[in-house]
Amino acid sequence: MSQPDKTFTLINGKRGSDTNAGIPWRNRGFQFGDGVFETMRVAQGKIPLLALHLERLWIGCDRLGLALHPDFPHWLEAFQVNLAETDSGVARIYIFRTDAGPGNYIQGHTDSHCALHFESTPDISANTWLQDSxxxxxxxxxxxxxxxxxxxxxxxxxxxxxxxxxxxxxxxxxxxxxxxxxxxxxxxxxxxxxxxxxxxxxxxxxxxxxxxxxxxxxxxxxxxxxxxxxxxxxxxxxxxxxxxxxxxxxxxxxxxxxxxxxxxxxxxxxxxxxxxxxxxxxxxxxxx
Known part of the structure; x- marks a missing residue:
């Protein structure tokens, strides 16, 4: 039986190691920090607070004028299928603007890229929500x-x-x-x-x-x-x-x-x- 991946990344729905799954260097998330992200607890292969994270993600995208890609729900679903094979760790969603114009100029809600990342972290327990002082x-x-x-x-x-x-x-x-x-x-x-x-x-x-x-x-x-x-x-x-x-x-x-x-x-x-x-x-x- 194969062991679950300790870390994996989906970039616009593709595995990070796949051909053409990289992020262009002109990406505004890289150049300007033009985007939003969520850092989420994974316990027993699930994200228990996912709904709240997505709510804040949508607010952030709207505030910055970022349009989520139409395939984002499918990418997130595929990500959760992969997570189901893991145990505990940290998951992250990154939404960042694609090339939108010269310099700092953008117009309205513009398209975005999406990166979904998981990393196994043994010190996160599914049942522990109170930490040491x-x-x-x-x-x-x-x-x-x-x-x-x-x-x-x-x-x-x-x-x-x-x-x-x-x-x-x-x-x-x-x-x-x-x-x-x-x-x-x-x-x-x-x-x-x-x-x-x-x-x-x-x-x-x-x-x-x-x-x-x-x-x-x-x-x-x-x-x-x-x-x-x-x-x-x-x-x-x-x-x-x-x-x-x-x-x-x-x-x-x-x-x-x-x-x-x-x-x-x-x-x-x-x-x-x-x-x-x-x-x-x-x-x-x-x-x-």
């Missing part, structure tokens, strides 16, 4: 506000690269806390952030900058099952964050990641709200 340290470079790009996951990650250029990550349990140019807490490079104060579950407003994560969206729905907590989306400043009794991070790969320390501020290891949220996520994704 991490520490936060403030990054000095600020994210620029831009409502046109806020919320979506676009390919141009240069601001995040700049924010981390001078950030020294001494170990994998440390994450960079990112602020915008007005000093508001926004996110980490790979997570949304939540804080608990009294009966409020607080998360930063991302109307001007930041990525509206798929897990963040799911939690906004699941919190209705926790009547003792109310969802609060607002400006969150650093002092407000430190005044909270519990802080945790979220993303679609790891689920919920408690925060034990932010610079000099420490929180207790017991994270009751994080545990409850992770349990709700596990129940939601069961059998999906």
């Amino acid at each position: 991490v520490e936060l340290r403030s990054a000095s470079t600020r994210l620029t506000r831009n409502k046109n790009l806020a919320g979506i996951k676009h390919l141009s990650r240069i601001e995040y690269c700049l924010a981390l250029k001078d950030f020294i990550r001494t170990e994998n349990t440390c994450e960079a806390l990112l602020f915008d140019t007005e000093g508001c807490v926004i996110e980490t490079p790979h997570h949304n952030i939540f804080a608990v104060r009294g009966s409020s579950l607080i998360t930063p407003s991302l109307e001007n900058v930041g990525v509206k994560g798929v897990m963040r969206t799911l939690i906004s729905q699941l919190i209705q099952q926790l009547p003792e907590l109310s969802w609060v989306e607002t400006k969150l400043f650093y002092d407000d964050l430190l005044a909270c009794t519990e802080v945790f991070l979220t993303n679609a790969l790891k689920g919920v990641v408690p925060v034990s320390k932010c610079n000099d501020q420490c929180w207790p290891e017991a994270s009751s709200v994080a545990f409850k949220i992770a349990h709700l996520i596990a129940e939601f994704t069961k059998d999906r």
Whole structure:
């Protein structure tokens, strides 16, 4: 019996190793970061949060004026057939604009290429949505506000690269806390952030900058099952964050990641709200 592929890529429906399956060097995704992407958890050969990922993908494509190829549903279906032969790992969707005109000029919704990629990752468990705690340290470079790009996951990650250029990550349990140019807490490079104060579950407003994560969206729905907590989306400043009794991070790969320390501020290891949220996520994704 053959072993399932540990990694594979479909480019416009063709295997990445097939003839003519490459991406032209003039592709605008390569030249300008002109596109969107999704990073998705694969468990037991399935993507449990696929519907939410596709919803954000469509929003991003519409925002950038990208027309999904008519064959995209068939390519995605073929990709899922391949995934069914795998176990756990990370899947990615990349949608990027084809050649659209001279320089930066584009007109309306233009055609796009699609790359679908899977990579086996043994440390992702189908049943684990609560991770070990991490520490936060403030990054000095600020994210620029831009409502046109806020919320979506676009390919141009240069601001995040700049924010981390001078950030020294001494170990994998440390994450960079990112602020915008007005000093508001926004996110980490790979997570949304939540804080608990009294009966409020607080998360930063991302109307001007930041990525509206798929897990963040799911939690906004699941919190209705926790009547003792109310969802609060607002400006969150650093002092407000430190005044909270519990802080945790979220993303679609790891689920919920408690925060034990932010610079000099420490929180207790017991994270009751994080545990409850992770349990709700596990129940939601069961059998999906």
